[in-house]
Amino acid sequence: MAEGDPWRDKAEHEGIPRNSGLYSRHSIVQCENASLEMCTLMNCLGYGPHIRQARRDAYREADRLNNARGTGIITMVTTGSKAEGLTRFLESDVDTMYVVEGIMCLENGVDSDKIPRETTVFTLITGVCYHGHSRLNLLELRGDIIPSIIRDALCEDENGRVLLSSALFVDVDNDRTSAPNVIRHERAGPSLPSSSGPFHTDNVYSLRCHCPVILSRWAERTRHWPPPDIVRKVVTMESFVTPVGFKGSEYQHVEWRICFNTAENELMSSxxxxxxxxxxxxxxxxxxxxxxxxxxxxxxxxxxxxxxxxxxxxxxxxxxxxxxxxxxxxxxxxxxxxxxxxxxxxxxxxxxxxxxxxxxxxxxxxxxxxxxxxxxxxxxxLLRLPRIRKAIISHPEPLAWYNKKRVELELLALNFRNRTEQCMDKNGVINRSDPMHQAILSRIVELVREVHKRMNREGSRLNDLIEIYDMMLM
Missing domain, CATH: 1.10.1410.40 (Poly(a)-polymerase, middle domain)
Incomplete structure (x- = not known):
């Protein structure tokens, strides 16, 4: 990294707000060079545009494959850092939203006539809650079959209105049986965390929400960013409510939080x-x-x-x-x-x-x-940040070599997961003789062995290939 400490400047120089009276031209150049070096390093660490896009594409494809195999009652949507393409395969939790189909929550005053007749409709009651939260008042119960997660969470308020309880909604889902190899953890807000080996997931069940007034207020703000085409796209995207009330509220058990997960994914991508x-x-x-x-x-x-x-x-x-x-x-x-x-x-x-x-x-x-x-x-x-500090020490050649191997391994791991889903029959049995499945697995093993060989040559005594694989993807 370049030496010096000129990054606090606030003069106008090449479009950057700074104060030219504080630092010399030499110091400004040092600051800019350090910034350029840091951007190069961030790209090496796996935060560049190409790997971000590859991750986003892989998780969208994973959602498509999983939803195609589903019953149609629940739709899975990957959100958070994975959907943004900003974390490695095994780095941090996977934020997964499970949207219950056949339910729509409407902002108060929005016409429900255009909603399909089989859709059960709730009205958002926002005036009695903290900003960004709402109660869900049952407007019309439609359809012959109402999901149990909805039916069992209905309750009445003090005025006899039928509400959907966020607390009961989470309890109904929490009572469901997990797969044998899945460990469920303590609830965190609207999330029901779980893990299976090195994979950790934050699972949030949610309902679709239509709130054009809120989005219009957002769109009408004076701004430098996002550009008009992204603003128009965000306004048309789905919103959601998740089962968590405002902390400290007397009625948080019947309150829901209004969220814009897919819209925020779009904003982060821009x-x-x-x-x-x-x-x-x-x-x-x-x-x-x-x-x-x-x-x-x-x-x-x-x-x-x-x-x-x-x-x-x-x-x-x-x-x-x-x-x-x-x-x-x-x-x-x-x-x-x-x-x-x-x-x-x-x-x-x-x-x-x-x-x-x-x-x-x-x-x-x-x-x-x-x-x-x-x-x-x-x-x-930046030396306070372990990942940055290690990268600076190993920069440039060892880091460049390792990053090339790590990025390839991550892309292979993402593709291997999706290919496994494609090779799975309705009973969950995987066709491991599939040529592409075998080719991806073979290259994964080859890559891990290459890294293991160099680690041993440089003094490491770690010989567990699975552990090396996990470490590379964390």
């Missing part, structure tokens, strides 16, 4: 490389430096900071030579959110993402001081 790298680095700061224990701050907090940065600033200023400037801006926004316990939700600004986050005064002060120190450290702050 960020440029510099914006994506800022997001990834800020997530590393939260995970590896702040280390929240009770999810007081999450990657979703960081995502909203980056979305606001993108919307409120000219896109030409987000270039590879300005990475460090915008990373500092992101850290400042994160520090302010912690200090004030306030961060507006990007889709519904009235909802404060930091509200009821459980952050105590001592922890708040510690994190504010830590982030302030990082902002003053300049580019050296």
């Amino acid at each position: 960020l440029n490389n510099t914006q994506v790298y800022i997001y990834v680095l800020l997530k590393m700061v939260v995970k590896d430096v702040l280390k929240p224990v009770k999810k007081e701050i999450t990657s979703y907090t960081v995502k909203n900071i980056v979305l606001w940065l993108a919307e409120n600033n000219p896109q030409a200023q987000f270039n590879e030579s300005s990475l460090f400037y915008w990373l500092r801006e992101g850290l400042e926004k994160l520090r302010t959110a912690i200090l004030k316990i306030e961060l507006p939700y990007y889709m519904i600004p009235e909802r404060n993402l930091m509200e009821a986050c459980g952050l105590d005064e001592g922890q708040k002060c510690t994190w504010v001081y830590t982030i302030t120190d990082m902002m003053n450290e300049g580019s050296n702050t």
